[in-house]
Amino acid sequence: MSTRAEVLDLAVLGRLATAPMHGYELRKHLGATLGPVRALSYGSLYPSLRRLTDAGLIAEVRTATTPPHALSGRRARIVYELTDAGRVHLAEVLAHAEPAAWDDDAFTVRFTLFAATDARTRLRILEGRHARMVERLDLLRGSAARTRERMDSYTAELARYGLEQAEREVAWLEDLIDTERGTRGPLDLRPATDGGPPRTSTAGATGVPDIPNPKEQL
Amino acid sequence: MSTRAEVLDLAVLGRLATAPMHGYELRKHLGATLGPVRALSYGSLYPSLRRLTDAGLIAEVRTATTPPHALSGRRARIVYELTDAGRVHLAEVLAHAEPAAWDDDAFTVRFTLFAATDARTRLRILEGRHARMVERLDLLRGSAARTRERMDSYTAELARYGLEQAEREVAWLEDLIDTERGTRGPLDLRPATDGGPPRTSTAGATGVPDIPNPKEQL
DNA sequence: TCTGCCATGTAAGCCGTTACATGATTTT
DNA sequence: AAAATCATGTAACGGCTTACATGGCAGA
DSSP: OOSHHHHHHHHHHHHHHHSOEEHHHHHHHHHHHSOSTTOOOHHHHHHHHHHHHHTTSEEEOOOSSSOTTSSSSSSOOOEEEEOHHHHHHHHHHHHOOOGGGGSHHHHHHHHHTGGGSOHHHHHHHHHHHHHHHHHHHHHHHHHHHHHTTTSOHHHHHHHHHHHHHHHHHHHHHHHHHHHHHSSOOSOOOOOGGGOOOOOOOOOOSOSOSOOOOOOSOO | OOSHHHHHHHHHHHHHHHSOEEHHHHHHHHHHHSOSTTOOOHHHHHHHHHHHHHTTSEEEOOOSSSOTTSSSSSSOOOEEEEOHHHHHHHHHHHHOOOGGGGSHHHHHHHHHTGGGSOHHHHHHHHHHHHHHHHHHHHHHHHHHHHHTTTSOHHHHHHHHHHHHHHHHHHHHHHHHHHHHHSSOOSOOOOOGGGOOOOOOOOOOSOSOSOOOOOOSOO
16 A cells, blocks of 8 residues: 555545446546546556456446447447455455555545545544644754755745645644544644644634545445 | 756756755755755766766866865765856756746746746746646636535545645745736736636735845856 | 547656665764 | 764666557537
C-alpha cells in the first residue's frame, strides 16, 4: 500500500465497487473525483486494470447485451466488475489504517472511499493525516522564521502563502475530525509529547454537511 | 523550458546567482524556498549541477582558502558560481514569459526569481498563471456541478475543498497582479471572449507587503 | 467529408526517489 | 564512543506522461 501503483489500484478497485465500468468511463470518473486537473492517463490506467485482472480482483463482465467483440453498439467496450475476491480484498484494505494511508496521494484516495469505510478507521486516518500535516506545518514555520531576513519580498510572500495553505488544511482536518467524533470538539486530551498543537480552532460551521450512515463494510 | 530538468536547472542557476554555494547547502536553500516538504534529492540535484557545468553556465570556485581536495576544513566541498555565460543565459531566460512559465512547477520557480525579473515580465507571468488557474477553476466547477448528485458526502466534501483552494489561489494571484499594476485594480477591461471571470474580487489587504525596486536584470 | 469524441491498448523516454558507497567532523 | 550532520556522488528501480496504432460512430 505504499507504492503509487498500489494507490492507483485501490482507487480503481474502489470505483468499480460502486458500479461496473469500462476503462474510458473510469478515467473520467477518477479524474473528476481525484481532481479534474490531473486526469490520469491511459498509460497508467490500463496497466492497472490489467494488474487487477491478473490478481483476480476484477473481471470482464459478459452479459447477453454485450457479446464479446461482436458488432454491437460502438466498439467492443470492456466492462469490469469486482470479483468476490476483489470485494474481500477491498474490505480488508479499507478496514485498516496504516501510516501509508495518510501519505499525500493515498489520503485523497482513502478519503474518497470513506463512504465504504467504518467510522473508527475513518477517524484514525483523519487523525493520522492531521498529525502529518501539523508536523509539516511546524517545519514550514521553522524554516520560514529562520530564513525570513535573508529572503526577498517575493520569496517571503510565497512562503507566507504556503504556510497559509497548510494552516487551512489543518483546520479543515480538525473540522472533519470534530464532525466524525460527533462531539464537535469540546476539549480533547492529547499529551503534548508528540508536538500536538494547542488547537487553534479556526473551525467554524464549515464541516461536512450531512454524513450518511455508510454501509459498514464495502 | 518545459521539461522538469530544465525547471530544476533554472532554480539552481537562479539560486547560485544570488550567492555561490555547494551542493549540500543548495539543497537546503532550494528545499526551504520551494517547500521544505519536498526537499529535492541529491539524485536530481547533483546531475543538475553536472549539466550546468557541462553547459558552461556554472563553474567550481577555486580560491586560496579552499585548495582542491586538500585536507582543509571538512571534506573537499565543491562551491559553484555562475560564469559570465551563465549570467547572460539566466538574464535571457528570466526576460521572457512563455506559457511554460506558468505551469505548476515552473511558476513557483519563476516566482522565487521575481526579484531578478523585470516588472513587465512579472506581470505577464502572473496574468498567464491567473488565466490558467481560472480555466482550471471553471473545469472544477463544471465537473462538480455535473456530478454533485451522484456523489457521496465525502467525495462531495473533497470536491468542495478542492474548489475552495483553487478559488483562493485565483484570489491570491489577483491580489498580486493588482499590487504589481500599482493601480489596485480599479476595473480592467478584459474581453469576455477568453473566459475571463467577472472578477469576484475577494481581494482584501492581503497583498505583498513591501515590494522593492528590484534590480532590473539579475 | 472531416472533425471530434468514444475506446483500448503499447512502447519509449524521461526523471525522480531510494538506496548504496564513502568518509570526515561535530555533538551527545 | 556512538550518533548525527556534513558532503558528494552513482545505480537501479519505479512509474508517469506522451506519442503512436487502430478503428467505429455521430454530427457539422
